[in-house]
Amino acid sequence: MDEEHTRSTVVVVTWRGRAHIAECLDALAVQRPHRLLVVDNASDDGTARVLAEHPSNPEVLRLSRNLGYAGGLSRALELVETPYFAWLNDDARPEPGWLDTSESELDAAPLAAAAACLLRTADGEVSAGVRLTETGHGADTREPGSVFGFCGGAALLRTTALRAVGGVPAAFFCYYEDTDTSWRLRLAGHGIVPTDASCAHSLGASSEHGSARFHRWNERNRLLMLLRCAPAGTAVRELLRFAAITLALPPRRLRGVRVPRAANFRVALRIRVLGEVLARIPANLRARRAVTARSVVDRELVWRRWAGR
Structure with a gap:
């Protein structure tokens, strides 16, 4: 890792991710220089062995119990020292240039605190970020102009801004930690920018939607x-x-x-x-x-x- 040019810490939170996390790490290996930190939520399925044997040699924070996606990100934030902090699901596969594009968008928007990424599923669904519905739900949107917040599956945030608004809501365990954080950033006067930084996303690989x-x-x-x-x-x-x-x-x-x-x-x-x-x-x-x-x-x-x- 080239410390001089490392501006982002990419945090991948995993739980029982043995079947898919290697593809995520493979995709990160071709991104611009960054610090890679994998938070392992006490996986018991062989995930630790996959991480230990992966050629990218990721830094691993292994937790003694499953704190969920929000809890894992919150613990990771304590260790992040770079200007940018990327959130990434273990079932997401960033396309080449994902991190470079995300960093460039935030560089060009000094009043923005987060860059929302494009998430693409195998069945053709695309999310440019999260919109806010009239009942207060966070819902995926294809329209950049309706992006209220970022989707936590893949996003880049300014570390200082995230800390200043209270960090990640660890008690949420998982879901809505992204929309809650977007709310707090908006209230603090920050913007959230949609980007063309793209990831393939295996929706529901980590948790069963509809369960x-x-x-x-x-x-x-x-x-x-x-x-x-x-x-x-x-x-x-x-x-x-x-x-x-x-x-x-x-x-x-x-x-x-x-x-x-x-x-x-x-x-x-x-x-x-x-x-x-x-x-x-x-x-x-x-x-x-x-x-x-x-x-x-x-x-x-x-x-x-x-x-x-």
């Missing part, structure tokens, strides 16, 4: 993110909406009304989500005050600018 665990983390973290970052009325409205839908599901089923089969319409899962959110309200109100103290842009202005795009 009960996926929906639990997804639903919980959206609500926690809104409590931390969104206008108060929006956060309360969405929490009450979630509770109302939960209460309405049993009588709808009794009346024979068709209810979606997706896991996030299971009453037990939704009750668990509500319990976890309510238990975390004191901590998240403290986090909200900290976000407010670091903000230079009003939450309502950010919401009106981006929600529903």
